Amino acid sequence: xxxxxxxxxxxxxxxxxxxxxxxxxxxxxxxxxxxxxxxxxxxxxxxxxxxxxxxxxxxxxxxxxxxxxxxxxxxxxxxxxxxxxxxxxxxxxxxxxxxxxxxxxxxxxxxxx
Amino acid sequence: xxxxxxxxxxxxxxxxxxxxxxxxxxxxxxxxxxxxxxxxxxxxxxxxxxxxxxxxxxxxxxxxxxxxxxxxxxxxxxxxxxxxxxxxxxxxxxxxxxxxxxxxxxxxxxxxx
Numbered sequence: 001x002x003x004x005x006x007x008x009x010x011x012x013x014x015x016x017x018x019x020x021x022x023x024x025x026x027x028x029x030x031x032x033x034x035x036x037x038x039x040x041x042x043x044x045x046x047x048x049x050x051x052x053x054x055x056x057x058x059x060x061x062x063x064x065x066x067x068x069x070x071x072x073x074x075x076x077x078x079x080x081x082x083x084x085x086x087x088x089x090x091x092x093x094x095x096x097x098x099x100x101x102x103x104x105x106x107x108x109x110x111x112x113x
Numbered sequence: 114x115x116x117x118x119x120x121x122x123x124x125x126x127x128x129x130x131x132x133x134x135x136x137x138x139x140x141x142x143x144x145x146x147x148x149x150x151x152x153x154x155x156x157x158x159x160x161x162x163x164x165x166x167x168x169x170x171x172x173x174x175x176x177x178x179x180x181x182x183x184x185x186x187x188x189x190x191x192x193x194x195x196x197x198x199x200x201x202x203x204x205x206x207x208x209x210x211x212x213x214x215x216x217x218x219x220x221x222x223x224x225x226x
Contacts, residue, residue, distance in 0.1 A: 004155075034214050036217075041202075041219075042219055042220070043206075043217035043218050043220045044156070045217070046214050049213075090155050092155075099144055099163075099169075099208070100158055100161065101146075101215060103156050103157070104155050105153075105154055106153075
């Protein structure tokens with residue numbers, strides 16, 4: 001069965017510093033990969049997705065992620081964070097033959113002034 | 114921008130009572146999902162509809178949970194009787210094409226007391 005591991009439950013960082021949120025997945029078939037952001041008491045908003053093609057994916061709010069098939073990773077990065085980026089971030093994988101999204105446990109990004 | 118509508122936003126109910134949540138997906142989206150998100154965890158799929166048909170309800174606790182999408186448009190998720198462990202965020206999502214990811218609603222925060 002497919003699974004997603006988010007290695008860090010919380011990442012504290014100072015404003016304007018770079019950040020990387022780590023995500024590893026397990027799958028034996030081609031996958032679609034997603035990053036979502038969730039603000040308190042809100043639903044999930046799609047940040048970016050990898051379907052095929054270029055391994056570097058750019059999303060909204062200045063975020064980007066790199067798909068690494070050999071390391072089965074899909075880490076999320078931002079070169080300079082803002083206070084408003086404080087939120088929960090979820091990595092998700094969807095199998096090629098399934099509509100189902102499988103989510104990781106989430107990483108809380110805490111941006112400090 | 115089209116949204117997935119959910120109601121109510123918040124619900125407090127006593128254990129052993131019945132509770133229902135409503136979801137209206139984006140117009141034209143054939144696939145509808147109900148997820149449950151326990152505090153501090155990632156969302157987990159409860160049930161998936163393709164039009165009015167259930168595609169996956171393997172994780173739905175069928176002794177107390179039921180879901181329907183009678184005309185293939187809006188959907189209702191019901192819990193009867195509610196238990197303390199059902200306290201969670203219930204998220205509805207819809208998709209037009211699995212390649213584009215889901216669009217989530219704002220969710221219903223359920224508290225069972």
